[in-house]
Amino acid sequence: MRYDLKEGNLLLKGKNSFILIGRAKRLFILFIETFEKELCQTVREDDLIAVSAPEGGDPRQAFMLLELIREYNMPVMVLPKGHPGSGRLNMVVSAGPEIIPGCGIMRGTHPEQNVICASEEFSGFSFYSDGGFVRIESGLLGRVADNSGMNIDIVRIPDSELRY
Amino acid sequence: MCSVGGPMDVELAERLKGKKYRCNDCGTTFEAVGKHPVCPSCQSENVTLV
Ligand SMILES: [Zn+2]
Numbered sequence: 001m002r003y004d005l006k007e008g009n010l011l012l013k014g015k016n017s018f019i020l021i022g023r024a025k026r027l028f029i030l031f032i033e034t035f036e037k038e039l040c041q042t043v044r045e046d047d048l049i050a051v052s053a054p055e056g057g058d059p060r061q062a063f064m065l066l067e068l069i070r071e072y073n074m075p076v077m078v079l080p081k082g083h084p085g086s087g088r089l090n091m092v093v094s095a096g097p098e099i100i101p102g103c104g105i106m107r108g109t110h111p112e113q114n115v116i117c118a119s120e121e122f123s124g125f126s127f128y129s130d131g132g133f134v135r136i137e138s139g140l141l142g143r144v145a146d147n148s149g150m151n152i153d154i155v156r157i158p159d160s161e162l163r164y
Numbered sequence: 165m166c167s168v169g170g171p172m173d174v175e176l177a178e179r180l181k182g183k184k185y186r187c188n189d190c191g192t193t194f195e196a197v198g199k200h201p202v203c204p205s206c207q208s209e210n211v212t213l214v
Binding site for chain 2: 027029031032037038039040041042096
């Protein structure tokens with residue numbers, strides 16, 4: 001499956017969670033701030049930016065987050081494990097040429113790749129930048145569709161529909 | 165990488181090991197992840213692993 005991101009974003013809707021994927025649009029440096037250091041990640045125009053809402057929520061919030069990163073280059077923060085604030089953060093962001101939802105069997109299997117926290121619904125999916133398009137691979141899609149009735153709706157949404 | 169708007173999951177963050185670079189144009193040293201390090205100060209791609 002390959003979808004054009006030049007004119008908008010892709011919303012992947014599960015039953016209780018979703019992932020919004022957009023294109024970076026231009027080169028910028030994503031700053032990742034941890035407790036002890038700063039990491040710089042070069043994001044190129046065709047790279048993907050994904051916002052995952054593992055417990056669901058408003059896609060417009062996800063879009064705001066996406067815009068804060070790609071339009072305003074807001075740095076992302078890393079909280080230490082067990083920090084009381086982590087429970088309040090219901091959406092996570094990842095950027096790069098490939099993004100793997102980190103759920104179930106995928107977790108830990110791709111140490112060199114971008115991993116984004118997502119719900120089980122996205123187990124087996126992976127997203128690759130492909131010259132202005134996103135290529136979605138879903139290794140388990142057949143099995144998921146047969147066994148559990150879990151399904152992901154894929155909707156193309158222009159920026160204008162995600163703004164307040 | 166799994167980061168939040170906000171924060172990120174530390175189990176994953178611990179795997180987020182960067183490499184240190186020095187910019188040959190402006191001298192900035194920085195730690196970067198990914199295959200295409202670019203200087204955060206002057207956007208130069210002329211950087212060396214240190
Ligand atoms: Zn520089």
